[in-house]
Amino acid sequence: MDRIWTSVKTLLKEKIPGHSYRMWIEPIAFFEKKAGAVVLACPNQFSKKRISDHYGHLIEDAFSSEAGRAVKVRWVVGPTPAESVREDPKGRQMKLPDMDPPANCGHLLRKDFTFDQFVVGKNSDFAYSAALSLAARNQGNQNALYLLSKTGMGKSHLSQAVGHHILDTFPRERVYYITAEDFMNEMTDSYRSSNIHGFKEKYRQKCDVLLLEDVHFLSGKNGTQEELSNTLESLMNANKKIIYSSCYLPSDIPKLNDKLKSRLSCGLISKIDTPDYKTRLRILKRTAATSKYTISDEVCQYLASELTEDVRQLKSGFIGVTAKASLLGSEVDLALARSVVKNIVTSRQGITLDSIKRLVCKYYNVSLTDLTSRSRRQAIVRPRQVAMYLSRQYTDHSLQTIGKSFNRYHATTLHALKTVEKGVQENGPFQKHVEFLSERLENGKG
Numbered sequence: 001m002d003r004i005w006t007s008v009k010t011l012l013k014e015k016i017p018g019h020s021y022r023m024w025i026e027p028i029a030f031f032e033k034k035a036g037a038v039v040l041a042c043p044n045q046f047s048k049k050r051i052s053d054h055y056g057h058l059i060e061d062a063f064s065s066e067a068g069r070a071v072k073v074r075w076v077v078g079p080t081p082a083e084s085v086r087e088d089p090k091g092r093q094m095k096l097p098d099m100d101p102p103a104n105c106g107h108l109l110r111k112d113f114t115f116d117q118f119v120v121g122k123n124s125d126f127a128y129s130a131a132l133s134l135a136a137r138n139q140g141n142q143n144a145l146y147l148l149s150k151t152g153m154g155k156s157h158l159s160q161a162v163g164h165h166i167l168d169t170f171p172r173e174r175v176y177y178i179t180a181e182d183f184m185n186e187m188t189d190s191y192r193s194s195n196i197h198g199f200k201e202k203y204r205q206k207c208d209v210l211l212l213e214d215v216h217f218l219s220g221k222n223g224t225q226e227e228l229s230n231t232l233e234s235l236m237n238a239n240k241k242i243i244y245s246s247c248y249l250p251s252d253i254p255k256l257n258d259k260l261k262s263r264l265s266c267g268l269i270s271k272i273d274t275p276d277y278k279t280r281l282r283i284l285k286r287t288a289a290t291s292k293y294t295i296s297d298e299v300c301q302y303l304a305s306e307l308t309e310d311v312r313q314l315k316s317g318f319i320g321v322t323a324k325a326s327l328l329g330s331e332v333d334l335a336l337a338r339s340v341v342k343n344i345v346t347s348r349q350g351i352t353l354d355s356i357k358r359l360v361c362k363y364y365n366v367s368l369t370d371l372t373s374r375s376r377r378q379a380i381v382r383p384r385q386v387a388m389y390l391s392r393q394y395t396d397h398s399l400q401t402i403g404k405s406f407n408r409y410h411a412t413t414l415h416a417l418k419t420v421e422k423g424v425q426e427n428g429p430f431q432k433h434v435e436f437l438s439e440r441l442e443n444g445k446g
């Protein structure tokens, strides 16, 4: 059953944004199978409620699809996967002292996200060396590092590796690992509970190493940007270590204030590129060696040549083939690998008019009603045009259908497409917005 759970998690990873996956799904453990239902364990009451409310149906569907029959899922609070999180010898976790862990406190580091588990290739050697050098506190080294890559390429892995390394070498250091979204939520909660003072003190004075993920999430979140800029300034003045990760350069993140842009740009920017075939093959072989699963060279070579998008996809392929073989009680052969690869590749093609509209509304901070209204306000017209443009790029719908779904005539749709196309060619902010949104769509991130 553990293997089915592993492949259910692989499916969920494709459907849920990375930070939400890490926050909510990763800590869940398979508990038992009882009275025909699968029982899953969550770390605490809060996460149990949150996960069952928000992800319960999705998880049941994924189980049912893996098992080939309807599966009911029940939830308990209980032991979570010990191997997936770092266990400190003294029982210390990556939380700052004197704080009751709130619902959205820092994450635990993943045990396997260490330097020695990271396969270095030409695509990542600079980022790897920069991360290692920062962790090892080499003289003259920068205190801040900005890890840049598209999704699933190892930013979290490297930034957590820094956390592990520092805790191993300097066990008294206070290492805090958090996503930008959690930072914002925690800040909002602190305002609500009149504890903003405690929040500021926690990040500005009680943190030695800040690992901050997915900073592009703060696009358009003005209040949080202001608070984060001040936090970063305090940390930098105190010579603390900071690692950011993002899919975009600071200068390419839309609606980011200049102050924060400049703080983020102070970090040494290290890009991780797509690994080449040889590196992909080495990653697969390392994964196989660690999981003690043997797959033939032929299957490894096939996966490495087909799953070229990113490392997460590559690893999903590996987990997929081993899980399917174990479910069917068969060998991992090429035919089985082909069926798994086909599923992985097609699951990325679920972009619809609705998902485009939702994404655009979220990033331009407009409502769905506004987007499809008759409003001619520039603040609405621009997102509407971008949404129409993306709909044309990413779906097979005709201009008429796209126009109709925005309550517009075919001619207006055509005009919108031309306007955006022109903006994109002119390399202005339009282009940045379109690129930003396109990447999120392609990576299945809402």
Ligand SMILES: Nc1ncnc2c1ncn2[C@@H]1O[C@H](COP(=O)(O)OP(=O)(O)OP(=O)(O)O)[C@@H](O)[C@H]1O
Pocket (backbone or CB within 6 Å): 018, 019, 113, 117, 118, 119, 120, 121, 124, 149, 150, 151, 152, 153, 154, 155, 156, 157, 158, 245, 247, 283, 311, 312, 315
């Ligand atoms: N060079 C590598 N060697 C071994 N494993 C890797 C490497 N790069 C990435 N991985 C693995 O790929 C998976 C995805 O990596 P990770 O979560 O770090 O990506 P990410 O860039 O942070 O993605 P996102 O932007 O979606 O958060 C992880 O299982 C990680 O261990």
